[in-house]
Amino acid sequence: MPLDASRNSLVLPILGLLAERPAHAYDLAGRLRERCGHLPVTRSTVATLLKSMARAGLVTARAPGRVGNRPPRTVYETTEAGVAGFHRKVAEGLRDSPAASMDFVLAVGYAGVLPAADAAVILEERAARLGRAAEVPARGPLEAGYWHGLITAEIEWVIDLAARIRAGEHVWDESPAPLPTTANA
Template sequence: MDASRNSLVLPLLGLLVEQPSHAYELTARLRERYGQPPVTRSTVTSLLKALERAGLVASRLPEQVRNRPPRTAYELTEAGMADFRRKVEAGLRDGQVASVDFIMAVAYAGALPADHAASILDARADRLDQDLAALRRAERPEGVAEVHMLEAAYWRTIVTAETTWIRTLASRIRSHDIDWPGSRSGRAKEG
């Protein structure tokens, strides 16, 4: 099993960036924060073990809290953090329009330097503009009734909305309208 291809890996690593956790807590936090895709503790446990074998997370000695059974907490390794950032970049750059992979990458875009994230988003918007131009050309072939091509208009609307949102986000990142981790405006507000 290639755990790195599972769509839960990015949010799982992201939650471990926030704090070391055990499988039960991670499952609850994934459900609470994202709701989708559905997640089970056994899936999270299996992914954590696969990520540990890959050197992306490290387990701590099991800890017992109150009268609960001992639980093994996991934390991100340096290699895990580097892989996490690569996954965020890839999701922002290559995630399908309106996909869970893109949404999860957006959720953790703050792990990247602000200018780098904005550049990736601008490049994605430029690529989507090209996709939109192709969609417009192919939207309604001659002799085909509009009713048989409604999905093309729908998809063009979705791509247009995502492109607009991405350009707005990139602009807000560059203008420091968003308190970005590690940015001067973020440090000034914290201090």
Template structure:
């Protein structure tokens, strides 16, 4: 876990799940594992992150509740500051994360926290940035004497970036055309 807990890759999806409903550490751990199998999630990490997020004022703890014979569990809910931070993290992930990254995937997962026009605008900006990167990738010369067989990753990465651009532009178009049922008002 990074020294700055707010930089942990689990923070964005944890905040996103708390937008949906307050939860305790065990519930969050279970939901993270079910929804995002590609993430490494432990209950101890989730508990530590919840404490750090509470200290930062992004979540607030509720009184522990007992359900059945289970031990009392403390649920956490987002604060107003937490919702604003979450939106900012989504925007940053959409705008600044590298192509084909988990950070971008997590930001896309919670894109609907933003107004539709804002989301589409950020996606357009990302596609424009990636298009510039693609031009640079395509114009980069293969080093002299290096066989094409040793540079296959360059072609692969160009294909990944080109595919990202196409997918992102199509998503922005679908948002603007209302093909995607967008919330009238983002959550919280």
């Protein structure tokens, strides 16, 4: 895990899941495995990240509660700062994450929390940045061909997605937990 826990790829989907509804680490780990099966998810990692996120003010912990015969579990929920951080991480993931990265894939999954016009602009900026990156030669001919194909495919997909968003062809509900309009200003 990175020294800065906020850089862990699981932080974005944890905030997204908590924006949907408060949950304890065990529940979150299960939901993460369902939705992000491609990421290594353990309950201990989720619990550690939740504690770190609580110290950073992104989530808050309720007093541990007991359901039936189960041991007491601490339920976490997002704070205002957590919702704002979630939106910021989605925008940063769409704009700044490396090509073909899991951070980009995770951000795409939550792009709907951003205003549609903002998401389209961010994606167009990403396509332009990736276009510049595609001009950097790779070390060998196979690597260069692979990299060029990968970047070209992502650029085309991102441009198409931005165009579909602008045309209103993509369902855009700006959920979960959109920021209030005044916070977007």
